[in-house]
Amino acid sequence: MDYAQEQADELTALESIFIDELEILKRDPICYNIHIVSEESPSADDPNLTSKVTLNITYTATYPEEGPNWKLIDMSNISDELATRLDEVMLTTIEENLGMGMAFAMQAALKEAVDDYNAENRDAAVRERQAQKEAEEQAELERLTAGTLLTPETFDEWNTAFIEEQRAKRDQKAAEAEGAETRKLTGREIFEQYRRSGKTYEEGDDGKPLGIGEDEPAQEASVEPIDVAVFSGLDDLDDLDLDELDLED
DSSP: OOHHHHHHHHHHHHHHHOTTTEEEEEETTEEEEEEEEOSSOSOSSOTTOOOEEEEEEEOOTTTTTSOOEEEEEEEESOOHHHHHHHHHHHHHHHHHTTTSOOHHHHHHHHHHHHHHHHHHHHHHHHHHHHHHHHHHHHHHHHHHTOSOOOOHHHHHHHHHHHHHHHHHHHHHHHHHHHHHHHSOOOHHHHHHHHHHHTOOTTOOTTSSOTTOOTTOGGGGGGOOOOOGGGGTTOSOGGGOOGGGOOOOO
16 A cells, blocks of 8 residues: 555645635644534524634544544533543544545544534533423422312312301300490490590489499489599599599588
8 A cells, every 4th residue: 555645645635625624734744633513503592602623633644444543632612521532433433434535434433422512411401491491380380389189078178177166256256245235344345434424423314323223312412513624634543433432421
């Protein structure tokens, strides 16, 4: 095999294929760069973001019977995981193409690996975000619809409890009202009540002196009118019991 001719022919073919991507560094030995730009963005947020890597190849004396010297340089937006994968892809491609020009195969495999990796990871990120969004929406729906399913049985149970609750409240109000009617007014309450009405002590609603019951008619004439204004401002009238007052003639 004429190694020099094989190498020259391959370089000529590469120049016609990679018009913008090929950068010839020297011709003896042949050394060049092939610049590769991914068509798949690695970002779920920025579709215009690109990954870049440059394949540097230098032919050995017996290339292509043996693999070329190669390295990946000028990597941009290439993760460590992807870089490791690209090294493996290069080794596999070289082994599969020994005995023939392999630079084009190396460039194609490299670009495909970058595109596939970016697409996989970007799509996975999109799916993860979508799953998270759906989970949040489901949680919100469950929060808004949380409760006991309404059935005839659950309604009867609720209705019975509701009726009992309302009956208990009604009974409590009735008991409080009855207690208020039967409770004996304190001295202060009596004086305050009649002071607000503008009446004096002897002017009861029934025309009798206040504090004189129906069982004590003989006492009516002996009760002196009391001006409640005299007691305004006193703080101890709450404990005053009119039955214990010593009313003198």
